[in-house]
Every structure is written in C-alpha cells, then in structure tokens.
Amino acid sequence: MSGKPGIAEQGPTLDDGRPLAPFGRRACRVTRNIASGGYRIFSAVDPEGPDPAAGQFYMLAAESGWAAEDGRPYLARAFSVADSDPEGDRVRLDFLVQGVGPGTGRLCSLQEGERLWVHGPLGRPFGVPREAVPGAHGAILVGGGIGIAPLALWRRRLAAAGVPTRVLLGFRDRERSGGLDLFRCSELKVASEDGHQGHRGYVTELLEVMLRGDDADGAVVYACGPPAMLEAVRLLCAERGVACELAMEAPMACGFGACFGCAVPLAEGGYMRLCVDGPVVRGADLATALVPGGGH
Amino acid sequence: MATDLCGIELAHPVVNGSGTFDAIAAQRAFGDALLERFPFSAFVSKTITPEPRSGNPPPRLWETPSGLINSIGLPNKGLDGFLAEDLPRLGELPVPLVVSVMGTSHDQFRRLVSGVAEREEVAALELNVSCPNVESGTIVGESPDETRSLLDAVRPLTDKPLIVKLTPNAPPVPVAIAAESGGADAISLINTLRATAMDPGGAGPWLGGGSGGLSGPAVRAIALLQVSEVAAAVSIAVVGMGGVASGGDAADLLEAGAAVVAVGTESFRDPAAGRRIASELSARFGLSSSG
Numbered sequence: 001m002s003g004k005p006g007i008a009e010q011g012p013t014l015d016d017g018r019p020l021a022p023f024g025r026r027a028c029r030v031t032r033n034i035a036s037g038g039y040r041i042f043s044a045v046d047p048e049g050p051d052p053a054a055g056q057f058y059m060l061a062a063e064s065g066w067a068a069e070d071g072r073p074y075l076a077r078a079f080s081v082a083d084s085d086p087e088g089d090r091v092r093l094d095f096l097v098q099g100v101g102p103g104t105g106r107l108c109s110l111q112e113g114e115r116l117w118v119h120g121p122l123g124r125p126f127g128v129p130r131e132a133v134p135g136a137h138g139a140i141l142v143g144g145g146i147g148i149a150p151l152a153l154w155r156r157r158l159a160a161a162g163v164p165t166r167v168l169l170g171f172r173d174r175e176r177s178g179g180l181d182l183f184r185c186s187e188l189k190v191a192s193e194d195g196h197q198g199h200r201g202y203v204t205e206l207l208e209v210m211l212r213g214d215d216a217d218g219a220v221v222y223a224c225g226p227p228a229m230l231e232a233v234r235l236l237c238a239e240r241g242v243a244c245e246l247a248m249e250a251p252m253a254c255g256f257g258a259c260f261g262c263a264v265p266l267a268e269g270g271y272m273r274l275c276v277d278g279p280v281v282r283g284a285d286l287a288t289a290l291v292p293g294g295g296h
Numbered sequence: 297m298a299t300d301l302c303g304i305e306l307a308h309p310v311v312n313g314s315g316t317f318d319a320i321a322a323q324r325a326f327g328d329a330l331l332e333r334f335p336f337s338a339f340v341s342k343t344i345t346p347e348p349r350s351g352n353p354p355p356r357l358w359e360t361p362s363g364l365i366n367s368i369g370l371p372n373k374g375l376d377g378f379l380a381e382d383l384p385r386l387g388e389l390p391v392p393l394v395v396s397v398m399g400t401s402h403d404q405f406r407r408l409v410s411g412v413a414e415r416e417e418v419a420a421l422e423l424n425v426s427c428p429n430v431e432s433g434t435i436v437g438e439s440p441d442e443t444r445s446l447l448d449a450v451r452p453l454t455d456k457p458l459i460v461k462l463t464p465n466a467p468p469v470p471v472a473i474a475a476e477s478g479g480a481d482a483i484s485l486i487n488t489l490r491a492t493a494m495d496p497g498g499a500g501p502w503l504g505g506g507s508g509g510l511s512g513p514a515v516r517a518i519a520l521l522q523v524s525e526v527a528a529a530v531s532i533a534v535v536g537m538g539g540v541a542s543g544g545d546a547a548d549l550l551e552a553g554a555a556v557v558a559v560g561t562e563s564f565r566d567p568a569a570g571r572r573i574a575s576e577l578s579a580r581f582g583l584s585s586s587g
Contacts, residue, residue: 012327023329024568061565071361074512076565119567122325251357253364254564257321260342260368261357270350271371276321292504293355 011050019050025119030110037178040108046091054154055280058120059255073103078252080150096149096179122255129220133243138164144225152182170203204232211240230289244283250274251293297578302457302481306337310574313560314340314396335570343396343424346404348374353504358493363514365491367505387417398424402449413454420457438466440474447478457481472526484535486519512561513539527553543576
C-alpha cells in the first residue's frame with residue numbers, strides 16, 4: 001500500500017494510490033444543507049463507497065427534480081469532495097456548491113432526507129510532497145473562491161500526516177468567501193479583492209511573497225481555484241522552480257473517461273482527459289491552465 | 297435473454313454505442329468491479345483511424361434539454377497504437393469485441409479492416425461512415441453509391457461480420473439498402489444529429505470544433521422512426537440506438553425491429569446503465585437475465 005502516514009488504509013486502489021469507485025451510481029441520503037456566505041455546504045452519506053482521497057471528485061445528480069422542467073439539468077455534475085468522515089461502514093461526504101446554473105441550483109436546494117445519485121470517488125488525487133518531489137517536506141495550499149473545497153480536505157489529511165502546511169486563500173468579496181467555514185486552522189492568510197478581509201488583492205500576490213522566502217525550498221504548492229488564478233500559480237511556481245499540483249475543472253459529462261469531453265492541453269502536445277488523468281495535474285505537465293470552457 | 301448478432305452469441309441484447317464507453321479508462325476508475333459486472337453483452341470500441349488523432353480543441357461538450365452535444369473529434373491512438381496497446385486489453389473483456397473504424401479513402405478503410413480483422417480478439421467490425429464531427433466522415437454515409445462502393449472495397453478482405461453505422465443526417469433507408477447489397481452483415485443507427493450551441497457570452501459558437509452531434513433522450517423519437525424504417529427495408533440485423541435510458545426505451549427499439557440495442561449517453565449519467573437497462577428489459581419480457 002502507499003503507506004501515507006495518517007491516511008487510512010482503504011479498499012482497492014489504482015497503482016497511483018487513488019481509491020477506486022464502486023461500479024455504477026448509487027443513492028446517498030442528504031443529511032445537511034447549510035448556508036456558507038453565498039454558497040451552500042451539503043452533506044450526503046455514502047452507503048457503499050470508500051473514503052475518498054483529497055482532490056478526488058464525485059458526479060452528483062439529485063434523484064428528483066433533475067431534468068425537470070425544460071429538460072435540464074440532464075447530466076450529473078462533477079464536484080470535488082470538501083470533507084469526508086467515515087461513519088462505520090459508511091462515509092459522510094461534504095460538498096461546497098455555488099448556484100450558477102440549473103444543476104448547481106438544484107444541488108443548492110437539496111433538502112435533508114432527499115436522495116442524491118452519486119458515482120465516485122473519481123480521478124487522480126493530490127500526492128503528498130515527498131511523492132511529488134523527493135525530499136520535499138512542506139506544503140503550500142493556494143485556493144480561490146469556490147475552488148478552496150478540495151484544499152479543505154487536503155489540509156486536514158496533511159495535518160494528520162504531520163506535513164507542515166501553510167494555507168493562502170483568496171476571495172472576490174464577502175459573499176463569495178463562504179467556503180472559509182471549511183477551514184478551521186490558524187495557519188491561514190487571506191486575500192480579498194474588495195479588501196473586506198486580509199490582504200487587498202489577489203491570493204497569488206501572497207504566494208509570490210511566500211515563494212521569495214528561503215523556506216519555499218522543499219515545499220510543494222497545491223492549488224485550486226479559477227483558471228486565471230491557476231495559471232498565475234503555475235507560472236509563479238515554474239519561475240521559482242517549485243513543484244505544483246493544480247486541481248482543475250473542465251466541462252465533463254461522465255467522470256470516468258467515457259465521453260472524452262474534458263480535454264486539457266498538455267505541454268508535450270495533445271490533450272489529457274481531466275477525469276482520469278486529473279483532476280489534480282502537475283503544473284509542469286500543462287500547456288496552460290486556461291482551458292476554454294473551464295470554470296463554466 | 298440471450299440473443300445473436302450476425303452469429304455472435306450475446307448474453308442479452310444491450311451493447312454500447314461506439315465512443316460512449318472506454319473500457320480501459322473505466323477500469324482505472326472502477327477496477328475489477330467493471331469486469332465482474334460488465335454492463336454490455338458486447339463491447340464496441342471507440343472509432344479507430346489510420347493515424348493518431350488528438351481530437352478537437354475544447355470546449356467539446358454542451359448540455360441541451362435532455363441531451364448533449366459533443367464535438368470530440370475522434371481522438372485515438374491510430375491503427376498501430378490501437379493494435380499494439382489497446383486491443384490486447386480489450387481482448388480480455390468478458391464479452392465479444394466489435395472494433396469501429398473510419399478512414400477517409402478506400403485505401404485507408406482497406407488498411408484498417410485488414411489490420412483489425414486478422415486479430416483473433418475481434419469478433420466483428422463496425423464501419424463508421426456517419427461521424428458528423430469530422431468532415432470526411434459524413435460523405436460516405438450520406439450517399440448510397442459511396443456506401444456500396446466502400447463495401448465493395450472492404451467486403452472481400454474479411455469473413456468477419458461488418459456492421460455499417462448510419463448517420464441520421466441523410467435519409468437512412470437508401471443507404472441501408474446499399475450497405476446490405478454490398479454484403480454488410482448488420483446496420484447500426486443512429487449516430488448523433490448535427491447540432492451546435494452559442495457561447496452564452498456572445499462569442500459565437502461555443503464548441504471548439506464549431507459544431508457537434510446531439511445525443512441523449514432529445515433524439516430518441518427520431519431514432520425510433522429511423523430504426524423502424526430501416527428494419528422494415530433490410531433483412532440483415534439492425535442495432536438500434538438513440539437516447540435509450542430505460543428498459544422501456546430499449547423495448548421500443550426491439551419492437552421497431554432492432555435485434556440489439558445500444559446505450560450511449562445514458563452511460564455517462566450512470567456507468568452501469570447498460571446493466572440496469574438489460575435487467576429492466578429482461579423483467580419486461582418476463583425472462584431471467586443470463587447477464
């Protein structure tokens with residue numbers, strides 16, 4: 001097994017350590033749906049799946065009211081898991097959602113007791129620093145907006161593994177800083193574009209300062225957020241010679257390599273399928289983090 | 297609910313549509329559980345072209361009411377890469393294998409058909425003459441004469457069953473009759489309907505490829521009619537597909553004359569959809585499923 005300290009042994013895994021999903025979708029009961037700023041955090045109890053690795057995602061669709069009025073939403077929606085907690089042979093999964101369209105709107109309206117169709121956990125998770133870079137010992141987490149979700153679980157897993165971790169989070173405004181509720185730690189620096197808290201400006205400006213420090217050596221940067229933020233992180237890390245892993249987003253119909261929709265351009269030419277080769281991608285492997293249609 | 301397609305025994309009448317399920321990638325996500333509960337009674341590969349293709353620039357997808365437009369552009373490893381890397385793995389699946397091929401000339405089709413047909417892992421071949429994502433793919437399948445001419449070119453190369461996949465973007469009956477006269481063993485339809493979407497920000501066409509193909513329940517009624525008309529016009533087997541999401545949808549296509557039904561877009565919503573649909577179909581006919 002991978003022997004990641006502090007990370008529970010699981011069922012079947014792929015050779016890169018990712019927990020494998022049960023085959024087929026299954027119904028999970030929604031147990032909570034709370035407001036967090038302008039976002040919602042909802043929980044569902046998975047009766048069958050393994051504890052996911054941080055950075056993995058699930059395809060989600062409400063059992064009822066999906067494809068309801070004008071036939072949308074039709075496809076399931078991909079969401080990174082923001083927190084997970086094994087409860088006996090079940091796993092509680094938390095997701096952070098912003099209602100921007102028919103699918104996310106319906107997920108925001110989920111009521112306690114409703115059922116959710118789920119398949120997952122899917123995709124390549126974050127790798128601990130010493131797996132990303134031999135000898136690396138620390139982690140710098142950089143999150144923006146709704147994209148901070150997978151970093152919340154990753155921070156908790158890294159802490160359990162005893163990896164020194166610093167967290168930088170950026171938000172546009174108070175309304176869109178809701179996911180901050182997922183972070184209950186002191187090692188946190190915040191930037192906001194409107195200056196309502198922390199540094200006024202972009203989170204990548206905080207990263208730039210941090211990467212100037214000597215202690216950036218031996219650290220791996222883990223980032224998730226809007227495409228422009230990810231691209232800035234990728235370029236800063238490349239310039240500074242620091243390894244980075246980016247949790248990305250692309251329009252996706254299936255989540256398991258069937259539809260070939262989630263193409264992300266590779267540095268070496270051609271495309272990867274983000275659902276099976278990502279969603280966590282090494283910055284050095286990418287041609288750009290600005291994927292057309294990403295963040296849509 | 298065992299059935300037969302061109303002499304190939306199938307445990308039930310539900311297969312996948314080409315390009316809607318990647319059994320190798322799915323094993324990365326689901327492991328051996330995929331093989332233990334394989335959802336289809338035969339596996340149809342993604343379309344293989346002579347040379348490798350990286351596919352269309354993103355965005356490649358657009359959700360419509362009850363459907364999906366895709367503009368994928370046939371990414372694949374090319375014939376040599378497929379034969380060397382993918383075919384041995386697909387040969388280990390617990391069901392018969394159908395390989396889909398597409399060329400832009402008779403020479404390319406001859407190379408594909410002879411290269412694929414000689415491999416023992418392959419039970420049958422599907423000729424993709426209808427993919428609307430690639431300019432050359434539309435030509436043959438929209439013309440009865442071109443279709444007959446293609447069959448004349450490739451039919452002598454193999455005794456294995458040849459399935460011709462029709463496009464719904466031209467009247468399918470004359471093309472199906474031409475394929476049968478050229479020695480095709482089966483007809484499959486429908487492929488996707490040509491479609492497009494506009495960028496919500498007003499930046500013109502949304503899809504990186506400009507246009508794409510529509511699938512899902514949005515096309516089901518069109519598929520049902522075309523399958524019904526083709527099945528009435530030919531005596532070879534018909535593989536019916538288009539928006540199948542339930543055993544009831546599959547039963548409609550069988551009622552319309554299809555011998556076998558394919559599931560496509562529904563597998564995106566539930567990877568095990570094929571298994572569920574086969575089981576619903578079986579329950580509907582009051583027979584026990586052997587799948």
